[in-house]
Amino acid sequence: MNSAPEQSAAPVVGILGAGRAGTAFARTLLRAGIEVDICSTRSPKALRHHLKIYAPGAHPVEQDVIAQRTRHSGPGIVVLAVPQEELDEVDPDVAAGTVLIDATNTWHDEILPGWLQAAVDEQMPTSQGIAGRFRRSSVVKALNHISHHELEDAADPDLPMSQRRAAALAADSDEARARAMALLVRMGLDPVSIGPLAASSLMEPGGPLFNRPLRRPDILRHMP
Numbered sequence: 001m002n003s004a005p006e007q008s009a010a011p012v013v014g015i016l017g018a019g020r021a022g023t024a025f026a027r028t029l030l031r032a033g034i035e036v037d038i039c040s041t042r043s044p045k046a047l048r049h050h051l052k053i054y055a056p057g058a059h060p061v062e063q064d065v066i067a068q069r070t071r072h073s074g075p076g077i078v079v080l081a082v083p084q085e086e087l088d089e090v091d092p093d094v095a096a097g098t099v100l101i102d103a104t105n106t107w108h109d110e111i112l113p114g115w116l117q118a119a120v121d122e123q124m125p126t127s128q129g130i131a132g133r134f135r136r137s138s139v140v141k142a143l144n145h146i147s148h149h150e151l152e153d154a155a156d157p158d159l160p161m162s163q164r165r166a167a168a169l170a171a172d173s174d175e176a177r178a179r180a181m182a183l184l185v186r187m188g189l190d191p192v193s194i195g196p197l198a199a200s201s202l203m204e205p206g207g208p209l210f211n212r213p214l215r216r217p218d219i220l221r222h223m224p
């Protein structure tokens, strides 16, 4: 069912997952003047009340149109904020043709889908497993290492770049990296590329960039 709102002139970002992380991303994007389409396992109607509380102004949509409005000015951006253990239930084609920001993490004893566990078993960061699964998107690892508690205070578009919280990102595509960096700047962060997806283990739980109040030099210190 197509439940996307009408086309608008403002940029639109799609968010898969409307929990703690997804709604924190939505609030931060909305504050920056970016429209947000968001979906979860619930129907748009069922999600509406939740969003009134946790992300007022975000548009609830069906999962199959999550990328639709994001594409009106080039390949759009969709943020993946669904727990990794649920990723078998997400059709990778819903994000086809987009820059997919993988904001997910593996938590404790989460039982991962077989394809993701296989990547982990090969010592890959999970973003590489996700890139293999979402192969019709350009995957960028970002936004996973800042807690939903902190994001809204940490991201401040009014601050000069040198005083902003730094946000690491990793990508194999330069074009996708550039699009994601522009979004992070607009959200009020100072994006710092740490290289290809293979480097993104630095950003995972247990890595030196995870859940720390970083400035640009703190991230650059960890780069080869």
Ligand SMILES: NC(=O)c1ccc[n+]([C@@H]2O[C@H](COP(=O)([O-])OP(=O)(O)OC[C@H]3O[C@@H](n4cnc5c(N)ncnc54)[C@H](OP(=O)(O)O)[C@@H]3O)[C@@H](O)[C@H]2O)c1
Pocket: 016, 017, 018, 019, 020, 021, 022, 039, 040, 041, 042, 063, 080, 081, 082, 083, 084, 086, 089, 090, 103, 104, 105, 106, 107, 143, 144, 145, 146, 147, 148, 149
């Ligand atoms: N919490 C944080 O501070 C934080 C920060 C950065 C990154 N992350 C990462 O983001 C991911 C989500 O974490 P969270 O804390 O937001 O989890 P959460 O609060 O449990 O929310 C999970 C959301 O995903 C939705 N979902 C589950 N299966 C889905 C599916 N098949 N299709 C679409 N939506 C689906 C849920 O839908 P319903 O609402 O319908 O149940 C819910 O809205 C995790 O990998 C986490 O590590 C979390």
